[in-house]
Amino acid sequence: MELQQMRYVLAVAETGNFTRAARQCLVVQSALSHQIAALERELGAKLFARTSRRVALTAAGEAFLPAARACLEAAERAAADAAAATGEIRGRLAVGIIPTVTGIDLPATLREFHHAHPRVRIVLRSAGSDDLTAAIRAGDVDVAVLGLPETTEPRGVRFRALNHDKHVAVVARDHRLAALDRVDLPTLAVEPFADFPAATAGRAQSDLAFAAAGLERTVAFEAMSTDLIIGLIRQGLAVALLPARFVAGIPGLETIPVTDGPGRVEYLAWSDFNPTPAAVAFLRSAGVSPVS
Incomplete structure (x- = not known):
């Protein structure tokens, strides 16, 4: 054989x-x-x-x-x-990414890594944080960028926090709320929402905030694609809560600070169980020591 x-x-x-x-x-x-x-x-x-x-x-x-x-x-x-x-890094590097990466300039990091280690085959996988965490534990993904609610940390993996960010309300420019300087959750709760699928970490950030406020909302559209969510908002079909850094400067939208809105922490995560040479090299290129 x-x-x-x-x-x-x-x-x-x-x-x-x-x-x-x-x-x-x-x-x-x-x-x-x-x-x-x-x-x-x-x-x-x-x-x-x-x-x-x-x-x-x-x-x-x-x-x-x-x-x-x-x-x-x-x-x-x-x-x-x-x-x-012998000093040569090669093999496969699987990098997991959530749809709303802001804590690391991933294209620039991958460019630097690729120039330093051109024989490494890079595979990118886009998914939710929970799926990516499970993939790290299973050995299917080497490193991943995760986004979790402020009260939650990654489990079963090594990690480093990249940034903390607050969610803002995202609406179309002609939406009735677009002119407000600030909005609260009760005002938003009556609006139809576009959000990530139920039971994902991206969705939990908003669900937890509304539940803590004793409010219910209607999620009219569910999608993992941020492009689709933003398109629905532009069409006036829904509003959304998204990380402020992610939506900053996107044309055709208005962003409004939320007085009691959710926040998230973005992490770079990996497994410390026998990481590949490529994974160790990537973490170092991202400014992270793979061993404590």
């Missing part, structure tokens, strides 16, 4: 197509098909069910995939560790 055969199996499983998998692996389809067939003969089981129009994993293929993926990751880590021992 060879590592390349495992890569081919993963590529077919991900693309659902032998032709696309071969293109992804930069080989001709006949070579990829031959290697997978050889692996199936060695295993004594078919990994894929094939027709002229469809490719799907068999039960054996489903069982084979997790260990094959772990094997490839271990091989990649072994190569990265060996290279790091």
